[in-house]
Amino acid sequence: VSIVASPTPGSGKTRMIRASLAKSEEADSHCQAGAVVIHEKTTIGSLVSALRRKFRDTGGKHFLHVSFTFLPSDEKLFGSWLADLNYVFFSMLVLRMVYDPVGAKSFTLIRKQLRLFVEIPGGPNGESADSWLARNVPILHCCGVAESPSAEFLIDEEARRVSYYLRAYDNGTINRKYE
Numbered sequence: 001v002s003i004v005a006s007p008t009p010g011s012g013k014t015r016m017i018r019a020s021l022a023k024s025e026e027a028d029s030h031c032q033a034g035a036v037v038i039h040e041k042t043t044i045g046s047l048v049s050a051l052r053r054k055f056r057d058t059g060g061k062h063f064l065h066v067s068f069t070f071l072p073s074d075e076k077l078f079g080s081w082l083a084d085l086n087y088v089f090f091s092m093l094v095l096r097m098v099y100d101p102v103g104a105k106s107f108t109l110i111r112k113q114l115r116l117f118v119e120i121p122g123g124p125n126g127e128s129a130d131s132w133l134a135r136n137v138p139i140l141h142c143c144g145v146a147e148s149p150s151a152e153f154l155i156d157e158e159a160r161r162v163s164y165y166l167r168a169y170d171n172g173t174i175n176r177k178y179e
Contacts, residue, residue, distance in 0.1 A: 001093070001116045001117075001118060001140060001143045001144040001145065002017075002020070002115075002116070002117045002118070002144065002145055002147050003118045003120060003129070003130075003133065003140060003144040003145065003146050003147065004016055004017055004117060004118070004119050004120070004146075004147050004148070004149065005119075005120040005121075005122075005128075005129035005130065005146065005148070006121075006122065006129075006148060006149055007121070007122025007123070007126075007128075007129070008122070009121070011149050012149035012150065013119045013120075013149050014067070014119060015149070016147070016149040016150070017065050017117045017119060018065075020063075020117065021033045021063050021065065021117070024061070024063050024115070025063075028061055030060045030061070031060060031061035031062065031063060032054070032055055032060065032061070032062050032063070033062075033063040033064075033065070034050075034051075034054030034055060034062075034063075034064055034065070035054075035064070035065040035066075035067065036050045036051065036054070036064065036065070036066050036067070037066075037067050037069060038066060038067065038068050038069065038085070039068075039069040039070065040069075040070065040072070040078075040081070042081075042085075043084065043102075044084050044087065044088055044098070044100045044101070044102070045100040045102050045103040045105070047088055047098065048098055048099075048100040048103065048105050048106065048107050049100075049103075049105070051064075051098065051107040052105065052107050055107075055112070060112065060113070061112070061113045061114075061115070062109070062112050062113065062114050062115070063114075063115045063117070064114060064115070064116050064117065065117045065119065066116065066117065066118045066119065067118075067119040068118070068119065068120050068121060069121070070121065071120065071121060071122075071123050071124055071127075071129070071132050071136075072124070072136075073124030073125055073127075075136075082136050082137070085136075085137060086136075086137055086138070086139065089137060089139045089140055090139045092109065092114070092116075093116070093139060093143055094139070096108065096109040096110050096112075097109060097110065118140055118144065120132075120133070130146060
């Protein structure tokens with residue numbers, strides 16, 4: 001499990017994961033890669049359905065990119081949602097099978113090799129993603145290895161042209177340089 005976290009939007013988390021996935025696919029033509037987004041409406045059933053759609057074959061290497069769109073801070077409001085999330089990751093990593101009790105469907109990883117990339121934004125109220133994981137999804141915190149995206153970027157001609165006309169600010173907004 002690779003955990004890629006950064007509190008800054010646009011820091012290159014997704015690009016870093018996609019580069020790793022591309023390298024893996026080049027090295028092994030029999031591997032499958034897929035991505036799943038976790039948001040506040042995500043359920044066990046929606047994750048099982050997404051995994052079944054992404055990975056149809058029964059063997060080989062599987063690379064899964066799980067992207068959190070938010071990290072909830074209110075444990076009273078999101079307590080059962082976090083419990084379901086823990087169930088999914090524990091089932092996937094330890095039991096090698098995720099079962100949806102409501103839809104009576106399952107996703108099995110028994111004969112598959114799985115490499116999991118988890119993309120996490122900054123924690124709520126300035127909390128680090130690492131401490132949020134330790135408190136809310138401990139299986140990922142225990143099994144995962146934290147990685148950070150590189151702070152160095154290669155600027156191609158297209159990006160150079162865009163940056164000539166737009167100015168990005170530290171607060172995440174973009175404005176035109178020239179009218």
